[in-house]
Amino acid sequence: MEKEIKIRIRDLHKSFGKKNVLNGVNLDLYKGESLVVIGGSGTGKSVLIKCIQGLLTPDSGSIEIDDIEIVNENPDVIDRMHSKMGMLFQGGALFDSLTVWENVAFDLIQNRGFNKKEAKIVAVKVLRQVGLTEDIADLYPSELSGGMQKRVGLARAVITRPEIIFFDEPTTGLDPIMADVINDLIIESAKDLGATTLTITHDMASARKIADKIAMLYQGKIIWYGTVKDLDKTTNPYVRQFINGSSKGPIKVEK
Amino acid sequence: MIIRLGEAFLRTLGKPLVKFLYSLGDLTAFVVKAIYHCFVPPFYFKLFFKQVLDIGFYSLPVVGLTTLFAGMVIALQTYSGFSGFKAESVIASVVLISVTRELAPVLSALMVAGRIGAAMAAEIGTMRVTEQIDALVTLSTNPFKYLVAPRLWAGLLVLPLLVLVGDIIGIFGGYVVGVYKLGFNPANYITATFQDLQYIGIISGLVKAAVFGFIISMMGCYHGYKSKGGAQGVGNATTNAVVSSSILILIFNYLITEMFFSR
Numbered sequence: 001m002e003k004e005i006k007i008r009i010r011d012l013h014k015s016f017g018k019k020n021v022l023n024g025v026n027l028d029l030y031k032g033e034s035l036v037v038i039g040g041s042g043t044g045k046s047v048l049i050k051c052i053q054g055l056l057t058p059d060s061g062s063i064e065i066d067d068i069e070i071v072n073e074n075p076d077v078i079d080r081m082h083s084k085m086g087m088l089f090q091g092g093a094l095f096d097s098l099t100v101w102e103n104v105a106f107d108l109i110q111n112r113g114f115n116k117k118e119a120k121i122v123a124v125k126v127l128r129q130v131g132l133t134e135d136i137a138d139l140y141p142s143e144l145s146g147g148m149q150k151r152v153g154l155a156r157a158v159i160t161r162p163e164i165i166f167f168d169e170p171t172t173g174l175d176p177i178m179a180d181v182i183n184d185l186i187i188e189s190a191k192d193l194g195a196t197t198l199t200i201t202h203d204m205a206s207a208r209k210i211a212d213k214i215a216m217l218y219q220g221k222i223i224w225y226g227t228v229k230d231l232d233k234t235t236n237p238y239v240r241q242f243i244n245g246s247s248k249g250p251i252k253v254e255k
Numbered sequence: 256m257i258i259r260l261g262e263a264f265l266r267t268l269g270k271p272l273v274k275f276l277y278s279l280g281d282l283t284a285f286v287v288k289a290i291y292h293c294f295v296p297p298f299y300f301k302l303f304f305k306q307v308l309d310i311g312f313y314s315l316p317v318v319g320l321t322t323l324f325a326g327m328v329i330a331l332q333t334y335s336g337f338s339g340f341k342a343e344s345v346i347a348s349v350v351l352i353s354v355t356r357e358l359a360p361v362l363s364a365l366m367v368a369g370r371i372g373a374a375m376a377a378e379i380g381t382m383r384v385t386e387q388i389d390a391l392v393t394l395s396t397n398p399f400k401y402l403v404a405p406r407l408w409a410g411l412l413v414l415p416l417l418v419l420v421g422d423i424i425g426i427f428g429g430y431v432v433g434v435y436k437l438g439f440n441p442a443n444y445i446t447a448t449f450q451d452l453q454y455i456g457i458i459s460g461l462v463k464a465a466v467f468g469f470i471i472s473m474m475g476c477y478h479g480y481k482s483k484g485g486a487q488g489v490g491n492a493t494t495n496a497v498v499s500s501s502i503l504i505l506i507f508n509y510l511i512t513e514m515f516f517s518r
């Protein structure tokens with residue numbers, strides 16, 4: 001049975017000045033699946049997500065979401081896409097002029113016609129799901145620890161129950177137990193909401209736990225793609241080096 | 256030899272020139288987009304009123320002090336310039352004209368540029384480098400409508416009000432010096448002021464204020480929006496916003512004066 005493709009990326013190129021970051025990325029994201037993208041620091045994982053979100057314009061190539069092309073499309077098309085996507089930014093990207101619950105409920109209030117009271121109730125509920133208590137709802141993001149900010153960002157990404165969710169390094173900066181709570185939450189979003197998720201991580205434990213498929217990005221291309229089982233069997237030297245976390249191997253770290 | 260020199264000259268000139276033309280195009284595109292979004296819903300009234308408070312209300316002390324002393328110093332200078340000539344009417348009308356036409360709009364705008372233009376660039380710049388603007392987009396909210404439009408409207412509408420207050424305080428400053436320092440008759444001074452009151456002077460001052468307010472908000476938003484490279488980038492954006500809006504204020508001050516008063 002052929003599975004439905006939610007996001008289809010073909011021959012995607014993106015460079016900044018002389019620096020080629022994405023150099024022909026091909027990638028399929030199947031509906032309801034959890035895809036984890038791994039790869040070294042600075043290989044363009046965040047850039048890839050930003051291209052899919054329409055935040056960066058690729059130099060060439062194609063990105064289709066639900067069979068609709070979004071590269072160089074007009075803002076209306078991209079805006080409609082955003083209403084079915086949620087995103088956790090690597091740095092949190094919480095609005096520091098708004099309180100925690102206002103951040104979490106932003107989309108509900110601005111675009112979905114919730115009044116403040118209803119929105120706050122929903123926001124607090126989602127905050128509990130990511131392991132935060134009600135009493136931080138009225139604080140400002142700057143008053144929270146880094147890990148707490150990450151969880152607020154997560155709450156903001158999932159509150160509208162989007163069809164597609166992007167997680168940019170969701171467990172970085174969290175203690176191992178909280179990281180696992182977040183892993184469970186990502187799995188839950190994918191399985192319960194039927195959401196399609198794309199997660200970027202360096203945390204191999206997390207990757208193994210949440211991934212249906214894993215893709216490795218290296219030098220602007222997807223050099224490996226497969227399931228977690230395949231990952232342990234692969235003889236691809238780049239992947240082996242990455243999952244073993246060794247400085248010796250074909251991947252050269254620019255010093 | 257000469258050709259080679261010319262080539263070298265063109266090459267050194269070329270890069271900054273291209274860069275300049277590029278940023279001019281960039282700015283134009285930004286301005287057009289910003290103005291377009293000022294007229295297209297959704298409108299964020301709450302954010303607009305917050306800006307009104309920030310730009311207007313909290314700038315009152317600065318604008319009040321600036322225009323007060325400006326009016327005072329003009330009264331004193333005019334008096335000493337006319338070497339003690341005791342004419343209420345002359346001093347009152349010089350104060351009136353210089354305050355309403357030039358000093359209140361220009362000085363207030365420069366003060367507000369330092370206060371508000373810098374703050375806008377810093378706030379929006381921080382939102383840019385911490386990806387908050389990207390986050391807005393992913394939450395289906397247009398940053399031009401959410402961030403830029405309320406600031407532009409507030410700048411455009413609030414500065415004339417501020418300047419009107421500045422006009423009154425500046426004229427009052429002249430009155431204080433005239434009456435308490437130079438010993439003029441209060442009633443005569445006031446009559447002289449009202450006799451010379453011309454709408455064209457006050458209106459030109461308010462038009463200036465509206466344009467200056469727009470410039471301040473536009474420069475604050477533009478430089479903030481385009482800032483990159485962390486804290487240092489935001490710092491540069493702040494400086495650029497203040498410097499460019501100050502220069503533009505002085506240029507447009509001349510142009511608007513020319514428009515109103517040269518025939």
Ligand SMILES: Nc1ncnc2c1ncn2[C@@H]1O[C@H](COP(=O)(O)OP(=O)(O)OP(=O)(O)O)[C@@H](O)[C@H]1O
Pocket residue numbers: 016021039040041042043044045046047048090
């Ligand atoms: N807006 C930009 N302007 C210029 N260069 C950029 C921009 N965004 C990213 N880059 C460059 O693109 C490259 C990839 O950046 P990206 O943020 O995607 O890395 P990453 O794979 O997410 O790394 P990390 O795991 O450290 O987050 C980097 O070399 C970066 O310098």
Ligand SMILES: [Mg+2]
Pocket residue numbers: 045046047090168
């Ligand atoms: Mg990244």
